[in-house]
Amino acid sequence: QGPQQSLTLVATSAMHRAAEYRDVVVAYRNGAPIKLSEVARVIDSVENTRIATWFNDSRAIVLAVQRQPGANTVEVVDMVRAKLPQMRAQLPPAIELQTLFDRSLSIRAAVFDVQETLAIAISLVILVIFLFLRKVSATIIPALAVPISLIGTCAAMYVFGFSINNMTLLALTLSVGFVVDDAIVMLENIVRHIEGGMRPFEAALKGSREIGFTIVSITFSLIAVFIPVLLMGGMVGRVFREFAVSITVAIIVSGFVSLTLTPMLCARVLKGHRSDEKQNIVLRAFEQMFEAMLRGYQWSLDLVLRGKIVMLGVTIATIAGTIWLYIVVPKGFFPTEDTGFVIGITEGKTDIAFASMAEHQRKVADLVRADKAVAYVNSTVGAGGPNTVGNSGRMLVALKPRNERESLQVILGRLRRTANVVPGMQIFFQPIQNINLGGRLNKSQYQYTLTSNDTDELYRIAPELREKISTLPGLLDVTADLYIKNPQITVEVDREKAAVYGVSIDQVRQELYNAFGSRQVATIYTPANDYQVILETMPEFQIGQNDLDRIYLKTSSGTTVPLSAVTHFARTVGPLQVNHQGQQPAVTISFNLAPGVSLGQAVDAIQNLERENRLPATIASGFQGTAQVFQDSLRGQGILILAAIFAAYVVLGILYESFIHPITIISGLPSAGIG
Numbered sequence: 001q002g003p004q005q006s007l008t009l010v011a012t013s014a015m016h017r018a019a020e021y022r023d024v025v026v027a028y029r030n031g032a033p034i035k036l037s038e039v040a041r042v043i044d045s046v047e048n049t050r051i052a053t054w055f056n057d058s059r060a061i062v063l064a065v066q067r068q069p070g071a072n073t074v075e076v077v078d079m080v081r082a083k084l085p086q087m088r089a090q091l092p093p094a095i096e097l098q099t100l101f102d103r104s105l106s107i108r109a110a111v112f113d114v115q116e117t118l119a120i121a122i123s124l125v126i127l128v129i130f131l132f133l134r135k136v137s138a139t140i141i142p143a144l145a146v147p148i149s150l151i152g153t154c155a156a157m158y159v160f161g162f163s164i165n166n167m168t169l170l171a172l173t174l175s176v177g178f179v180v181d182d183a184i185v186m187l188e189n190i191v192r193h194i195e196g197g198m199r200p201f202e203a204a205l206k207g208s209r210e211i212g213f214t215i216v217s218i219t220f221s222l223i224a225v226f227i228p229v230l231l232m233g234g235m236v237g238r239v240f241r242e243f244a245v246s247i248t249v250a251i252i253v254s255g256f257v258s259l260t261l262t263p264m265l266c267a268r269v270l271k272g273h274r275s276d277e278k279q280n281i282v283l284r285a286f287e288q289m290f291e292a293m294l295r296g297y298q299w300s301l302d303l304v305l306r307g308k309i310v311m312l313g314v315t316i317a318t319i320a321g322t323i324w325l326y327i328v329v330p331k332g333f334f335p336t337e338d339t340g341f342v343i344g345i346t347e348g349k350t351d352i353a354f355a356s357m358a359e360h361q362r363k364v365a366d367l368v369r370a371d372k373a374v375a376y377v378n379s380t381v382g383a384g385g386p387n388t389v390g391n392s393g394r395m396l397v398a399l400k401p402r403n404e405r406e407s408l409q410v411i412l413g414r415l416r417r418t419a420n421v422v423p424g425m426q427i428f429f430q431p432i433q434n435i436n437l438g439g440r441l442n443k444s445q446y447q448y449t450l451t452s453n454d455t456d457e458l459y460r461i462a463p464e465l466r467e468k469i470s471t472l473p474g475l476l477d478v479t480a481d482l483y484i485k486n487p488q489i490t491v492e493v494d495r496e497k498a499a500v501y502g503v504s505i506d507q508v509r510q511e512l513y514n515a516f517g518s519r520q521v522a523t524i525y526t527p528a529n530d531y532q533v534i535l536e537t538m539p540e541f542q543i544g545q546n547d548l549d550r551i552y553l554k555t556s557s558g559t560t561v562p563l564s565a566v567t568h569f570a571r572t573v574g575p576l577q578v579n580h581q582g583q584q585p586a587v588t589i590s591f592n593l594a595p596g597v598s599l600g601q602a603v604d605a606i607q608n609l610e611r612e613n614r615l616p617a618t619i620a621s622g623f624q625g626t627a628q629v630f631q632d633s634l635r636g637q638g639i640l641i642l643a644a645i646f647a648a649y650v651v652l653g654i655l656y657e658s659f660i661h662p663i664t665i666i667s668g669l670p671s672a673g674i675g
Helices: 073-090 104-133 136-160 166-195 200-230 234-269 281-306 308-328 354-369 408-419 455-470 495-501 505-516 545-550 599-613 626-656 661-666 669-674
Strands: 025-029 032-035 052-055 341-347 374-381 392-399 426-431 446-451 475-480 486-493 519-525 530-535 552-554 560-562 567-574 584-593 620-624
Touching (some): 104 136, 104 281, 136 234, 166 200, 200 234, 234 626, 281 308, 341 354, 354 374, 408 426, 426 475, 426 584, 446 626, 495 505, 545 567, 599 626, 620 626, 626 661
Antiparallel strands (some): 025 032, 341 392, 446 620
């Protein structure tokens, strides 16, 4: 800092390339410097050379973008795609930036399908109303109730913080029927008075007074049915909560619209009845058809009323049949979605080397990519990320659009046959789902877990049970995550010899890690990133047991001795990994379902097998992930149905002030159930 000028002192900057490390002096011998390049090979590489990813035939790096909790998936995807052109402009020309997996595609397709269904439902409802009422003016009234009720429901959804998703759109689609139902009941009663000679205004007042209580009864009884769904707990309750709230709001809004807007429109839009008004031939044909249906209904009603005892027996049989069908009908969970993406998990021998695993992975990937339904394949091999062990790999298989390929189950069956032909490799396929319910990411979709503190008993029982489960009909890709026969070399330290030479046990461990681990000895700092400087033995000295004799240890006297002077080497087998569930050693048996087999059938078959084999008391068993949530939902399903019926009965009893009338109304449920 001078009187006129200040200068910045810059010391020699840190090394940024491997070439700069080659001239580092590591020792002096006979007065001459020994440089690092004379005793080591210094190269620029990647942090982990035992993991690799390919996009089709090209090496790739996968960057995953995950949304924050509560963020909208489609909105996040749109923002990322908007940034892609800017990112591509910053990359070298040799690097391609492509979208690998877009979660929003299936969401957009599902939302579009539901929107299309909603539009078709509204159109069909309006058409049916017109065919029955046969007047444009009368058709407009309930038709206007639909958009107004849906707008009110969407406003409530906005207040509750709901988004337009599959559940809320499903609620809106179903609510179309409820909305028009209330409006039609009100309209029909008013039209009946107009046809009796009353003026529209008077008919609207009288008709609304007569039918208002019925509309209220319908509204509250429907709300009572959805209250148990709203109060459901667990993951299933979380999924259906927005559905229950949305459809409940739609029912309330439709009841309000039917009691207010519909009578007002009837008074203003409808005209007085003219007995001499003629209809065209189409409407006359529909009128004759409706009259024929009415006569048929009257005939059947008279027949039923003449045989009251028989009909009572039919009613009891219907109730019994409903209960019996509920018990015997196969039970499943969420249906398998065709999102257009399939995940494949590969597995090699437990002692397979990385180079061999990569070669086998490429062969399997080529077979998968050759399938006519596959668009592209992303393949990853090596321990890291989702791959917990070195003998496993993963593939993300993107399928072609649905109109260019077969169904998902057909493709999965073909891939299982064509891809499992590489010797020493297995691959397990499962479709990627939008809703994943916990559990460990495994080779198959459904999981059954055994846990025990007695690992010897656990490791003995698990393989036997896996073999028996694999023989059950309807189960595919039965496998376990038990790897206990991995070849290994045990280095046994001779403590007496080590003490004689002055070598500590920790010193032995450190030298082994220096040679065969990935020890970070320095860090390279750059303006954009940090890079590790890793020490390891050259690859040609990591091939076999004989390379252990090349390791030397420094003694307390300053001399060196070979590792074999203080240790013994023994070949053994041991676990490749030890999984835990709830802090206990665990073995997970995973499986997929064959086409036409429900999850309930698979769960029952495995539980029967478990009872037949009488597992030891020290081993606890249970399903995990989707299968566990499925079991939990089944336990409360019967109570949920009874609660909905009871809630409807209580509400109807309060409204009608009767114990009998609600039973009369609810008596129609068994016939609906058996149907």
